Amino acid sequence: MSATTxxxxxxxxxxxxxxxxxxxxxxxxxQVRRGEVVCVIGPSGSGKSTLLRCVNFIAPPSTGSIVFDxxxxxxxxxxxxxxxxxxxxxxxLTRLRSEIGMVFQQFNVFPHLTVRExxxxxxRKTCGLGRKEAAERALAELTKVGMAEKVxxxxxxxxxxxxxxVAIARALAxxxxxxxxxxxxxxxxPELVNGxxxxxxxxxxxxxxxxxxxxxxxxxxxxxxxxxFMDRGCIVEEGTPEQFKDPQHERTRTFLRSIN
Ligand code: ADP
Ligand code: MG
Numbered sequence: 001m002s003a004t005t006x007x008x009x010x011x012x013x014x015x016x017x018x019x020x021x022x023x024x025x026x027x028x029x030x031q032v033r034r035g036e037v038v039c040v041i042g043p044s045g046s047g048k049s050t051l052l053r054c055v056n057f058i059a060p061p062s063t064g065s066i067v068f069d070x071x072x073x074x075x076x077x078x079x080x081x082x083x084x085x086x087x088x089x090x091x092x093l094t095r096l097r098s099e100i101g102m103v104f105q106q107f108n109v110f111p112h113l114t115v116r117e118x119x120x121x122x123x124r125k126t127c128g129l130g131r132k133e134a135a136e137r138a139l140a141e142l143t144k145v146g147m148a149e150k151v152x153x154x155x156x157x158x159x160x161x162x163x164x165x166v167a168i169a170r171a172l173a174x175x176x177x178x179x180x181x182x183x184x185x186x187x188x189x190p191e192l193v194n195g196x197x198x199x200x201x202x203x204x205x206x207x208x209x210x211x212x213x214x215x216x217x218x219x220x221x222x223x224x225x226x227x228x229f230m231d232r233g234c235i236v237e238e239g240t241p242e243q244f245k246d247p248q249h250e251r252t253r254t255f256l257r258s259i260n
Contacts, residue, residue: 008067009034009178009209010055015064017050017233025050026233027064032178032211037204039220040213042230043255048213051230052180055211056100057093068096069177098126101171105183107163109155109170115142116151119170126174141169145199161192168199179203181212215259220244229255 010032017025025047032038040048053059055066057073065074073096076089109118119138123129129137142148145165155163164184171179181200185193197219204210204223214220220227221241229237229244229252237244237252247253 007033009036009069010211011067012055013065013067015054015061015066017047017054017059018062024233025054025061028235030228030235032209034209035207036225037208037210037212037223038226038228039224040211040228040230041215041217041220041255042236043258046230047233048230049182050233052102052182052211052213055178055180056097056102058097058102066096069099071096098174099176100178100180101174101176102180103164103167103171103182103184105186107155107160107167107187109163109166111155113154114151115147115153115155115158115166118155118166119173122170123173137173138169141173142166144172145169146195159192160188161195164188164192164196165199168196172203177209179208179210181210181214183213183215185214185216217256217259231255 008031012028012030014027014029015025016023016027028051040051042048050059054061057066060075062075065072071092073093110121113121116135116138119141120134123134123137124131139148139151142151145168147162147165147169150158150162155166158166184200185196188196193216197216200210200212201219201223212220212224221244224241226238227241227244228235229247229249231251237247237249247256
């Protein structure tokens with residue numbers, strides 16, 4: 001292993017993703033240090049979600065590998081491979097996924113569970129907590145995101161912003177080492193966006209390692225340690241927010257102009 005590997009929590013090594021004959025992620029190398037906040041920007045369809053989904057193997061990379069917290073993960077090579085429970089490889093991936101929290105644009109909360117149950121269920125299934133401990137952990141996480149008073153509500157009684165708070169609490173309850181946010185504020189009414197961004201900012205300031213796909217350039221410029229611009233399945237440009245004030249690539253300039 002190279003010397004840089006040890007300081008990285010996450011490393012992508014020549015990761016690609018194909019769907020059929022189409023390559024949506026070109027060979028990609030990326031390292032994310034512990035505590036680093038990386039914001040990923042780029043046009044619709046450029047591969048941002050695919051990049052995040054390869055990191056936690058929701059969509060396994062087609063080729064290349066992921067090194068996370070010192071362990072390497074490679075795509076399944078056996079085409080008959082089925083994610084059957086009990087396979088050692090699948091057990092490793094289950095652990096990988098449990099160490100990486102993910103928050104989606106569309107909240108993904110369970111409609112038939114209360115707010116508290118939405119958070120507690122992961123603590124029981126993934127962390128093996130008992131019912132009471134899981135309920136306590138859930139309340140603690142929900143309190144941190146300002147949802148203590150809604151623990152018995154059902155998702156349909158919540159605003160989008162409140163649902164997203166539940167989704168964030170649910171991810172954090174598993175004590176992840178890395179948090180992935182995929183356009184977490186894109187489906188929210190404008191007046192609810194800042195509340196979610198404030199939670200994400202606090203998390204960043206508390207030292208969480210984060211990869212954040214976002215169109216919120218102000219958030220990216222203020223919170224990111226590093227910004228990545230993707231286009232057509234490639235990382236076209238990366239640098240500090242300061243460097244993104246004067247992008248090197250014409251495609252980056254065009255994109256930034258288009259969203260301002
Ligand atoms: P972004 O998040 O930047 O909008 P995505 O990663 O969602 O982009 O998509 C990148 C490209 O991959 C798009 O052209 C999209 O249509 C394609 N794609 C994404 N998921 C699938 C899939 N499951 N099957 C086929 N094509 C897909
Ligand atoms: Mg996307």
